[in-house]
Amino acid sequence: MKATKVKIIQSAIRLFNKQGISNVRLQQIADEADISVGNLAYHFANKRAIIRRIDQELDNIIAPILLNDHAFPHLIDFDNQLSSYYALLKQYAFYFLDLLEFERAYPVLHIKRKKYIQQMIQQIELWIRQHEKKGTFNAEIQANQYKITAHTIWMIITFWMTQQKVSGLKLGSEEAFKEAVWNQLLPVFTPVGLMEYEAIILPQLKLVNLPDFY
Numbered sequence: 001m002k003a004t005k006v007k008i009i010q011s012a013i014r015l016f017n018k019q020g021i022s023n024v025r026l027q028q029i030a031d032e033a034d035i036s037v038g039n040l041a042y043h044f045a046n047k048r049a050i051i052r053r054i055d056q057e058l059d060n061i062i063a064p065i066l067l068n069d070h071a072f073p074h075l076i077d078f079d080n081q082l083s084s085y086y087a088l089l090k091q092y093a094f095y096f097l098d099l100l101e102f103e104r105a106y107p108v109l110h111i112k113r114k115k116y117i118q119q120m121i122q123q124i125e126l127w128i129r130q131h132e133k134k135g136t137f138n139a140e141i142q143a144n145q146y147k148i149t150a151h152t153i154w155m156i157i158t159f160w161m162t163q164q165k166v167s168g169l170k171l172g173s174e175e176a177f178k179e180a181v182w183n184q185l186l187p188v189f190t191p192v193g194l195m196e197y198e199a200i201i202l203p204q205l206k207l208v209n210l211p212d213f214y
Helices: 003-019 026-033 037-043 047-065 075-091 093-097 099-105 107-134 145-166 174-182 191-205
Strands: none
Touching: 003 026, 003 037, 003 047, 003 093, 026 037, 026 047, 047 075, 047 107, 075 093, 075 145, 075 174, 075 191, 093 099, 093 145, 099 107, 107 145, 145 174, 174 191
């Protein structure tokens, strides 16, 4: 991508993250990129074209994270996966904050997002069930327990940014984000799984003091 296009995209992402998609005009993006609106229009006819280009960029990031062949044989593999999600949250906050805007104004992109959501939940559930067979997690005590757990973890990942904004907070640390996810799994660890968690994962979390609303 040409340097000017890169500058436009990066400027748009910064503004979308701060103000939301619907509140940003082309003039603001041009000002942020330090170019004229005419120059911007030469590269992107409208805001929708910019968003489509960002969506392509997101595809290149999200698709590898959701590869079906990720086996995650160890807990640290899933922890690394969470790092990838946190980086995505941090760089493309608007993608998680503007859920309704995507659904209303960009239905094609919304459909793609729904596909990603399904893949994410399926991947998390598969990982949990693999570790259930491995003996890291206890067997389910009721039907669909781990399907629900996977869905809950997806909600934490997807709405982490939203609850931070609603609470008037800046984006919490990566450790706090990971701790919120791992806490969903603590009750189902077997003794063997808990040993792996305490030896490998817990030291990395460096537990932090969470805000009062927790």
